[in-house]
Amino acid sequence: MKVFISVDMEGISGLVRWADVATRGIDYPRNRRLMTEDVNAAVEGALAGGATEVVVEENHGVEDLCNLLMDEIHPDCRVVRGAGRPGATTMAALDASVGVVLLVGHHGRAGSFPGIMAHTISYGGFKLVRLAGEPIGEADFFALRAGELGVPVGMISGDQVVAAQVAAICPWVEQAIVKEALGNQAGNCLAPVRARGLIEAAARRAVERARAGALGLYRGVVPPYHLEVELRDAIADDMRRNVTSLAGFSIVDDRTIAVEAPDMALAFRRVAYLGYADRPGVTRH
Ligand SMILES: [Zn+2]
Incomplete structure (x- = not known):
């Protein structure tokens, strides 16, 4: 089974403030390593769960969407990165050949409080994005796109807010809650080295359940x-x-x-x- 991992940075273990995920931040170079390690844990779990192919796609809009440390990435995955991708922007590699989508390091939708770095696509520009009148976030876009393609969303890692938002539309989703949001730039964080264990276990369960046909499809809103x-x-x-x-x-x-x-x-x-x-x-x- 081919596994698609979308990785963002705001929901990565240990990160709570905008300076953590922006080039100018004092910890940004170190935080790229935390991001890479969360991804590696998800890849490891996916492989343990029976994945035969893993594609990771970067979704964090800093540095032209190149934030993972390629010299430290798990050897058994491919990575889609960089700006100007064809197709669905940061879902370029998500197609009907994928068996399950794992969302790593994602964040709550714009308007959420608490919710660590909650936003929808644009950091400063968008106050709210609504679909059919209801506020949505990036995870909703992924779930809807995956549903169109007949692919389930099997896992979310991030704070408790994004986990609840994804679970509300995909109740079958495996959750790795690596930090508790206390505001929009404050949280109570697990040690990343421990959080990786949660991510690995959740990814493994998600892939095992996907292979067993035990995950659902989200088709909450009908196009156009x-x-x-x-x-x-x-x-x-x-x-x-x-x-x-x-x-x-x-x-x-x-x-x-x-x-x-x-x-x-x-x-x-x-x-x-x-x-x-x-x-x-x-x-x-
Ligand atoms: Zn991001």
């Missing part, structure tokens, strides 16, 4: 999708010009943009575009 991105600031002139020139986007009010998409791959890509659509003349997405 109607999303709304509520910005923190009023829509700037350049963004307005860019967005109104493109199909699939419309202005709702001075800080809300509606996005229509036939599938979650394009929905994810279009919402991600709004994170940089304020650059003059940038209409490629």
Whole structure:
């Protein structure tokens, strides 16, 4: 069975504040190692659970989505990284050949409190992203895309908030809660070396259960999708010009943009575009 691991940084063991996951942070170089070790634990668990192939895809938007330490990555996986990927942005390697999706180091959706570094796609720009009127996060995009492809989401690692949010839509999901969120930039953390044991065990159980056909599919919302991105600031002139020139986007009010998409791959890509659509003349997405 082929296993797809999406790795983000905000939900990695031991990390609680924005400076932990940004280039300028004093601990960022060390935290890349913590991220790599959480991934390696998931790969090890997946292989122990019967995975025959493991693909890891980086989802953290710092340093052009290259945050793992490639010289320390588990030898028995491949890694998809870097910006400008074809297809569904950071789900480029997620297709129907995958047997189960594991979400490692993911975080709660925008608007969550507590929720360590909770946001949806854009760190500073998006106040809320709604699908069919309900707030959603990155884990929801992954679960919906996986559901479209007939692939279950089998595991989540991160804080208790993202774990509960994923469990609410995928009640079969294995949870590795590596830290308890106390706010948006504070948490009560397990020692990463212990947390890795939880991640490895959860990944193993997820793959074993996937192989046994014991996981479900999430198909919570039926396409075509109607999303709304509520910005923190009023829509700037350049963004307005860019967005109104493109199909699939419309202005709702001075800080809300509606996005229509036939599938979650394009929905994810279009919402991600709004994170940089304020650059003059940038209409490629
Ligand atoms: Zn991230």
